[in-house]
Amino acid sequence: MEVKKNETVLETRDLTVNFQTYRGEVKALDRVELGLFRHEVLALVGESGCGKSVTALTILGLLPQNAHVLDGEVLFRGEDLLKKSAEQMRSIRAEEIAAVFQDPVTFLNPVLTIGVQLKEAFQVQRELVWNEGSNDQVESGAGDRNIKDFLLRKHEPQPTSRPVSGRRMERIAEELSKDILRLVRLPDPERILTQYPHELSGGMRQRCMIAMALARRPSIIIADEITTALDVTVQAQILNLLKELRDAIDASTLLITHDLSIAAETADRIIVMYAGNVVEVASTKDLFRKPLHPYTQLLMKCIPDVRKPVIRLESIHGSVPDLIEPPPGCRFHPRCPFVMETCRVNKPILKEVRDGHLVHCHLY
Amino acid sequence: MAEELLVVEGLKTWFPLKAGVLQRTVGHVRAVDGVSLRVRKGETHGLVGESGSGKTTLGKSVLRLVEPTAGTVFFDNIDVTKADKTQLRKLRSRMQIIFQDPYASLDPRQTVRSLLTEPMRTHKLVSSKAEATKRATELLSLVGLNEEHAYRFPHEFSGGQRQRIAVARALAVEPDFIILDEPTSFLDVSVQAQVLDLLKDLQKRLGLTYVFISHNLSVVQYMSDRVGVMYLGKIVEDAQRDMLYKSPEHPYSFYLMAAIPIPDPEFKKIPRLLSGDVPSPVNIPSGCRFHPRCPYATEKCRAGEVPLYQGSSSDHHVACHYNIDFEAEKATLRPDVIL
Numbered sequence: 001m002e003v004k005k006n007e008t009v010l011e012t013r014d015l016t017v018n019f020q021t022y023r024g025e026v027k028a029l030d031r032v033e034l035g036l037f038r039h040e041v042l043a044l045v046g047e048s049g050c051g052k053s054v055t056a057l058t059i060l061g062l063l064p065q066n067a068h069v070l071d072g073e074v075l076f077r078g079e080d081l082l083k084k085s086a087e088q089m090r091s092i093r094a095e096e097i098a099a100v101f102q103d104p105v106t107f108l109n110p111v112l113t114i115g116v117q118l119k120e121a122f123q124v125q126r127e128l129v130w131n132e133g134s135n136d137q138v139e140s141g142a143g144d145r146n147i148k149d150f151l152l153r154k155h156e157p158q159p160t161s162r163p164v165s166g167r168r169m170e171r172i173a174e175e176l177s178k179d180i181l182r183l184v185r186l187p188d189p190e191r192i193l194t195q196y197p198h199e200l201s202g203g204m205r206q207r208c209m210i211a212m213a214l215a216r217r218p219s220i221i222i223a224d225e226i227t228t229a230l231d232v233t234v235q236a237q238i239l240n241l242l243k244e245l246r247d248a249i250d251a252s253t254l255l256i257t258h259d260l261s262i263a264a265e266t267a268d269r270i271i272v273m274y275a276g277n278v279v280e281v282a283s284t285k286d287l288f289r290k291p292l293h294p295y296t297q298l299l300m301k302c303i304p305d306v307r308k309p310v311i312r313l314e315s316i317h318g319s320v321p322d323l324i325e326p327p328p329g330c331r332f333h334p335r336c337p338f339v340m341e342t343c344r345v346n347k348p349i350l351k352e353v354r355d356g357h358l359v360h361c362h363l364y
Numbered sequence: 365m366a367e368e369l370l371v372v373e374g375l376k377t378w379f380p381l382k383a384g385v386l387q388r389t390v391g392h393v394r395a396v397d398g399v400s401l402r403v404r405k406g407e408t409h410g411l412v413g414e415s416g417s418g419k420t421t422l423g424k425s426v427l428r429l430v431e432p433t434a435g436t437v438f439f440d441n442i443d444v445t446k447a448d449k450t451q452l453r454k455l456r457s458r459m460q461i462i463f464q465d466p467y468a469s470l471d472p473r474q475t476v477r478s479l480l481t482e483p484m485r486t487h488k489l490v491s492s493k494a495e496a497t498k499r500a501t502e503l504l505s506l507v508g509l510n511e512e513h514a515y516r517f518p519h520e521f522s523g524g525q526r527q528r529i530a531v532a533r534a535l536a537v538e539p540d541f542i543i544l545d546e547p548t549s550f551l552d553v554s555v556q557a558q559v560l561d562l563l564k565d566l567q568k569r570l571g572l573t574y575v576f577i578s579h580n581l582s583v584v585q586y587m588s589d590r591v592g593v594m595y596l597g598k599i600v601e602d603a604q605r606d607m608l609y610k611s612p613e614h615p616y617s618f619y620l621m622a623a624i625p626i627p628d629p630e631f632k633k634i635p636r637l638l639s640g641d642v643p644s645p646v647n648i649p650s651g652c653r654f655h656p657r658c659p660y661a662t663e664k665c666r667a668g669e670v671p672l673y674q675g676s677s678s679d680h681h682v683a684c685h686y687n688i689d690f691e692a693e694k695a696t697l698r699p700d701v702i703l
Binding site for chain 2 (some may be wrong): 047048202204232233234284285289298304306307314315316317319
């Protein structure tokens, strides 16, 4: 596949978000900058409360009522998503930026079969009518290749003169649904289409969610802790699927996880967040070879590695700060072993230290 | 070899499933289904398994927080399953449990001091209020908190601090045995090690014996001397820690180890994926419970229950008919149909 290197598909600039709570303003995001390249898996890593999910919700336009975006922009195709109306954002979430969340049970409708929910995703797409012209491919269930062509938008939608009948639309959607379930490696798609969410296991439900997200042929998939509720062996299956899909379709993935090991295995690049700040951005290899930010360095010593058992595991003293009154200067300074005078007063900026390796620290 | 403090033999804990107007029992959730376990004094016995494998129920059954259906639990040669109320109360001052969620396990309306002194009063370990307060202060410093924390409420603490309070409360009755049920799964990685190291230090200083339950294989490796792998209510493999992590002998343990994410992008991992999910403990597969997901399963595996065989060393037990050389299979094994 021809992919232009480092073409940015999504970008946030100076994203600053506060939450109004009864205890005061929570400064959840503080000038968050990130760029998602075309056709990559970008991991957003951090501990709970670091703002990784808030970043995702801001991009999706799904922030709760008590959140205020104070500053910044979310650029997608040259337009600022923060300026879009709720209606426009809905169609962007439907067609362009799909999201998969941690717990599939809460996102699947329990009283509808998987088939009904999945076919609906296909049917609302007007472009489906292109299949009218090349119906043989679709109906014979040409399988893998066909669904991949569809996801890759190889066939641009053709406006047709003839209206498509409801039944025909239904049939096309059914075929595509089966194909897409095969793509996410669910066996026996015919049966799964007739089942209800409670009849499926956690891993199968998460595969269905991924299938539904893909059905809209999104250019960006936001995967927020999609394996947290799953068991280790199933987690390995889903992460493997994610890697397969990256190679199979033309979409960029923003993978949100608290687990650096998962990021190490799945992502092309990693963004480390701490207390509402982006503290380090690097390719996965660079980040693990030479972490620059003290927080990243310490965090890596905190994660046990089964290949190298240790006698003593490190921890970072203190705990994550309360974001109602975040520490002045660098937000990590109270826990940082290399703290300097300037760290207590001045906020560092995100500097590019090496090619593509950015760090938010006064040391560099 | 140290003496065995806890000996569990053939423990079963089944929960009835009731249905219909008459609430008749229509089946059982076989949460723990024939587990034998030996824990030596002063050591940490890890238990790993995926959700629904029965690790937590096993922990609770040992303390009789849920009543076991069958089997015996001997603690220091006293049969816990037959103990009456007064004996049980005595036993519980020696056996404690720490739960995973420090946000749920501490009463939000009690101060830390009152949380810590309540078990002392219940077990009549202190004679006066002043003595109880003094002990509470000692406990707080033991877990790395200080006196001023005694007059605060749980909501004023971070997750890591709350778990320290839970540890202090368990220690208030001077136990010699503690079941740690996922004690760090609610904590962030940057503070997880603080709690793990505290538990390790306390074990050394007070000579405690632990059963450490977790789904996180790396954490279990860090904490344990021996490890048991649970699958659908049974221990499928039980061995000395390094034996288990270096050369697992049960296919499930092998795939479980292979599924652990490695924090090293340059590590060339051979993708070895297990198909499917853990089945429900209501419909347990016949024969070896693992056979529907096992790539090595044969007719024999489908037929009857698998006994615990002796593995490559005398204290290595594995519930598998075959002696599989996973290393040899490495190259040829393909993750064909996932799920």
